[in-house]
Amino acid sequence: MNTVAPKRQGRFRPCRPKKGQMEMPFNWIYVLIAGGVILLFFVGIVVKQKASAAEQLGTEVNQILSSITSAASSAETTKVVIQLAGFAEESLSFQCSDGVTKFGILGKGKPAEDLVTPLFAPALVQSGELLLWSLPFHFPYKITDFLYVTAPTVQYVLVGNDVHVQEFLKEAKSSEDARFAISVMRVDDIAAFSPSAGMKSVRIVDYTGQAITGEVPSSLQVFDDVQVSAVVFQSGAASFFQKKGAAWRSDGSSLLFTLGGELDAVHFAAIFAQNKEMFDCGMTKALQRAKHVSRVYAEKGKALLASPAALEGTCPVTYSGLPELLIVHPSATLTCAETYPLGCPDAVQSAGKLRAQNELLFKGGCVPLY
């Protein structure tokens, strides 16, 4: 069969249907539009997920860091390990000035702020784990919990034979959580000291007054300046030092306003605080709190004195020293908080007297103030 169309001649040309010619470009336009929309959809999802992931990271960091301060408030003498799996390569920075503690990931985002919890930590911590330890600060009743933040990569070197040395060695581990282990060792001669493997910073705690004189030990010269620091305890004060090249740079001294005793929160604050500024800042926060707590106890004392319990047996005599102390101590604490460190010796003295008065009440079978 002849399928070829006959060749027509003349001016008349057949009207060829253009349907096929129109559909081809139209199909491609459809594909382009559909493909473009799908692509845009995926791009939109990716962008949104990226933003959401960044926000989630920030939130996670804030939650972890906020749990740091909450951990201090929920129980005393707590030892907690916080895993920082996602942030092992990041450096956490801690600083305190003008009564505000700021902590966060170094160079990323806005640091979290805390105006209440006295927090003492190295300036920079790089580790997959944070070790948190809290101790109650008494003045003479419990004022607040001090929170110490460190990491297994910070080595504490104790020089001397002070009673605090044994205390720190004992408290460096937790009987409840085997993961809690502060790297601490005691040495007799700092010159012969060599840091353990894996340590990223070293803190020398000197009770002899002789370890931080002369040059920085040769084994510590390899560390950056910011990674090596020291604190010297002598005559009721803590002197802070920072490595500067091969020598020690003094950061100044702070008197320790404390009633002493076992597990002295102020003493350990000086050990864990990076420098004098952080220590003083934390102490100022604690004393601001002490101001308000003392007012509460003053009111409680007045209510106790007015109660029938205060008139029983020999209690009227035992309570006789309390009214004056209920005025003197809050006032001294207020002065100490406002003029730290100048007005603080009087506050320590009145705290001591209040503690003695309270013990008398206890022994006399009267209702104690705290």
Place this chain on the structure above:
Amino acid sequence: MILLRRGQMEMIGLVVIVLLVTIAFLFLVQFALNDRSDPHFFARKQLATSTLMALSITTTSDCVSGDGPQIVSVNELLKDCAVNREGGFGYNCKGKYSCAYLREELIPTLMAGSLDTFRQRYELRSILIQDPDPPLLRQVGNDGCAARTNVDTSGEFPLDTGAGLVMSTLLICD
């Protein structure tokens, strides 16, 4: 010719459908892998622990003993209940012995003012380990926690008594 082009269109349509199904599947996977931890777990657990701790040391001045009127705690009444299950000795509180007073008066009053007010389902139980059946105390609120999901416990609170160890637990559930 048109037949061939229809085939191309159908292929593209198929591709689009496959893409849509893939997206839907991705959503399903995301939803399935989402952590659906119970956000109220910690609140219930803390409430259970705090309630049992506070309840244990709560005192009442409704009781008398051989020495006269006394201020006694729930723990002391529980000890007395473990030792004097049938009564006859020990504390007498508003004409009832310690077991009856705890079961019928004090514990229901404390629970009514707290967990019942918060509309929580709960189950409080105290048993003598050496003789657990029947329990010394059993208080159930809002139908209790049998066959419920999201049950949180206060943990076990042991109490050393003359008759053995008494174990108390408070369950709070959804």
Place this chain on the structure above:
Amino acid sequence: MTETIAVMFIFFVLLFFGMIFYYRYVDASIEGKMDENAQRRAIEIATRFIFLPEVQCSGSKTYCIDLLKLEAFQKVIADDQHVDDYYYNLFAFAKITVQEVYPNTQQSWVVYDKPKQKFTSQKSTYFSVALHDPRTQEYRFGYVKMEVYS
């Protein structure tokens, strides 16, 4: 041609519904997370209050509030705006009420009250506490109601 238009129309309708579904899901997910965070904050603040040295019983007994200190704390906060501002750092926008359940159900203390002017949500959380009166050595029973605004 008609076929093509019909297919495209259905395709875009499906896509449109898919996008609506996705964004609704994301919104609900975010709302759920915010709700969870608000609940968490309420518990955190309630825990902070219960362990506050200003109200906690001597000997750091857990879930125990010293009545004399509670009343003193209430008075100190009420009398001094600076003190109220200080505790804002701990409690933010919240209302803390301590309610006695036994033996006196009429007793309650509003210790801290700082509502937020335009709040989007309010979460309440409860903790039972023992209320210790050191004058009589009695331990009453009560609860702390923490209302947190966000």
